[in-house]
Amino acid sequence: MLKRFFILCSGADTQILEHCSPGEQNKYVGIGATVFFTAIMAFIAAGYALYTVFDNVFAAIFFGLIWGLLIFNLDRYIVSTIKKTGSALDEFIQATPRIILAIIIAIVIAKPLELKIFEKEINQVLLEEKNAMTLANQNQIAEQFTPEIETLNTEITRLQNQITSKENEVNSLYNVYISEAEGTAGTKLLGKGPVYKEKREKHDAALADLQALKAENKAKIQVAETKIAELKGDYNNKVLSTQPIISNFDGLMARINALNKLPWLPSFFIFLLFLAIETAPIFAKLISPRGAYDYKLQDEEETVKNLILQNKHQRAALLNTENTLNDSVYSDIERDEELYAYKSKKARELLQLQADAFYKKQKSIL
Structure with a gap:
């Protein structure tokens, strides 16, 4: 049950993966677990950050859960859309936008937890700032x-x-x-x-x-x-x-400003930790060799692609044949004498009716 859940988190095709070896399945279980626990960390970080804003546990949990699900969906999408092509350079170029997005997500996740980890130091900085602001306010x-x-x-x-x-x-x-x-x-x-x-x-x-x-x-x-x-x-x-x-x-902005006044090295290492967590699924897929799942997925995608191209070609050929037949039929009808005589008769009758109608109209005017 847990294995199927982590495979679902990895964004892999479960039907294809079922026919792969246990080792191949375990690889995607690890990727899915990384995606899942990254979302959990995002939920905790966002929950704390929002608690500092709303000062309400239920609101923090609700919006933190939404943020965690959003990060989960993004990570799952990022991992599932990286295709193993066999070329390391092509795969890295393909993953570059996703790596940039992962860096942004890592920054967003790490910052609230930094606020919690360095809470005592931040409170000391805020206390000094409040005292200075109190004196400045009194003087003003x-x-x-x-x-x-x-x-x-x-x-x-x-x-x-x-x-x-x-x-x-x-x-x-x-x-x-x-x-x-x-x-x-x-x-x-x-x-x-x-x-x-x-x-x-x-x-x-x-x-x-x-x-x-x-x-x-x-x-x-x-x-x-x-x-x-x-x-x-x-x-x-x-x-x-x-x-x-x-x-x-x-508030949140005051705490972030206070955090920026502390030594930057500890915060930087925490950011690196979350960056490693966030990019772990991507790099795990990049450095892993092509497995049976990748080959089967590529075979299925190419099969669908070839089928679509074949259907498109058939529809084009059918359209060309239909146009050719229509042209031939109308060309034969154009040379039919019986049809010519019939249309000539009807045109003559129509002209006679028009002449009679014009005569009656002119006579009524006179």
Whole structure:
């Protein structure tokens, strides 16, 4: 049962192969097994690749199975269409397009499995890229908010400097009128005289201005700080909303790009392995000598070809004979006097009828 299945996978004619030796049958069993297991590898590779895309096991299995069947059909077709002609050069030229197709298939099959084999290394590369993208994203978003925040901070500093400057002015006036009262400066008269009152009033006016300035600037500072807090909140919200996009940056293309950043030699050897698997049925058939199956298949094909050519030649000869007979028959009829007299009589009657009809038409007009 298994032997018949692998022979079916090889694309060989089972009716011809049944009359060949067991050794010849085993050769095609090996070719069919290679085709079958190549399709299994294609199914596994495509299933994993599609799982990274859909993140759904059932979808990955379904589409992976379709891909595996497609590769199976292609490989079976490639092997079954290589004919053993006895000329190595002709066979290689015949197989060249199929070898190119096998190389393409090997690349397609190998790449998803490389992603799985080097999954840990790829995850490390992706982690580094995600961290770099996170920092770049934060810096990019910050560029939208930083100028306005810096402007507000500058305004807060200016308002605080106004208060500080005014406080220094009030403190200076305080020291002046106290010194005047103590007699250590100004008029140097001890006591609270007219000069002291004047300086005290000036200080009190400046103190009132300071209180008003503090209230006004405090309100402005509070508004600016509230705006800064809102901007920082918007910044944090935008960072949080964009972070899932970066966190999910591990799709198929991202993994392939990460794989390309790893050393190329291990991936190259994996590709060579799958290339050897994929081209094994082709080269197995190319290097194998012509066997009984090849001779019988060639004999059957030539028999059918000769039969078709013979039928075509017979149809052409039959057509030529039929044309010759028809020409001879019509030539004899052309010289028949009885047929001539009959057609002459009928033509005369037809002309008489036309003349009578024309006469009646003209008479009715008149």
